[in-house]
Amino acid sequence: MRLCRVMRCISPSIRHVADGDGWMQTTSHDSGHNVLVIHPKIRWGKFSPSKLKDPQRQLDEAVTLVKTLPRFRVVQSEMIAVDYHTKKKTIWGRGNVQNIRKMAVENRATAVMVNIDSLTPMQQQGLYEEWNMPVYDRYNIVMEIFKFYAQTEEARLQIKLAEIPYIRNRLFFMLSSPCDPTILHVHKEDTNRSDFMEALRMREQKLRKKIEEVKAQNIERMEKQRNVYPLIAIVGYTNAGKTSLAKRLTGAESLVPKDRLFATLDTTRHFARLPSGRKICLTDTIGFLSDLPIHLIDAFEATLAHVKKADLIIHIRDISHPDWRAQSEDVERTLKSIGVENLEEQVITIDNKIDRPEADPEAEGDMQISCTTGEGMEELIGEIDKARNYLIIW
């Protein structure tokens, strides 16, 4: 129970309540938040982002992420430059930190989101002390979205596992340094580091065991199916059109494309018959997003097994998005990080949303399609029919 109280304090935005078998997280946004979104734009130095990433669009993406949460409103968004890196305790110097506080007060913000992958515990506390309101990073916001929208037990287990390193980091910091009781809501003497660490370790072990079982079941099911049908996984940056493509190819009524980041959190499989008469099994998957801590992706191992084990991976890109090149680079990096080694042989790259006026005519994917108008769909189906990656011989 004590761990529960501490966890609640570590991230002021997240409320944790104990459930029967350990923990259940609920989000604390019953009344929502008015959020000030700040993107720290690194001016120069080796930590400055890839040239493909436009800072204004990174800020826009952060705003969209925050708005994905029900009852979270963005009251203001700003880019504030920082030199070299974002590792300082308060990220910016004194002047900028005070300016942000002023901006938050003027806009009646109740929380600030700093658009970096993950703030260190020291930064989160330092900024909380400066601004006196909850401070979110990309990881926090994405976790809140996942918690709010996840439907299946598999997704929930993976989300709980993804939280552990984050909590562990904060526990370590909290119990080994002087801490502000207004953040922690707990007296230091109430806490005992080794108890908490042990409780976390047990929790992690239990979750890993359950996820391992789910993963083994997924793989067993896939291996069985693979003897009968080729397995095809659709991957891509969030909102690229994965669900729309799966729906187009299979006609599955249950698939509902949505104009929302992370609309799909749970992997689903659907069947289709190709012109040659053969059946394929198509998997719609969770979208990728740039700048997320690696442990978050690692925690989704069971879900991503569908991708790793697929005979063919369709990487769908929204080429009407101004940042499609950077998004494409991020997806390829994530695929490599989950163990897809031979991108050239295993992946076909499809440019989607060509019906939109913003579609980039210079995109050079293997094929161009529109899931909305159906353009290019016949050619794509022909290509899938012809692909020679499949383990079963046709």
Ligand SMILES: Nc1nc2c(ncn2[C@@H]2O[C@H](COP(=O)(O)OP(=O)(O)OP(=O)(O)O)[C@@H](O)[C@H]2O)c(=O)[nH]1
């Ligand atoms: N104009 C246009 N819109 C499209 C096209 N394909 C998908 N969309 C729209 O793009 C939005 C996202 O589509 P989804 O299929 O849900 O995208 P997704 O990749 O599954 O997204 P997540 O599950 O959130 O990662 C929806 O509003 C779709 O209607 C297309 O070819 N043209």
Ligand SMILES: [Mg+2]
């Ligand atoms: Mg989807």
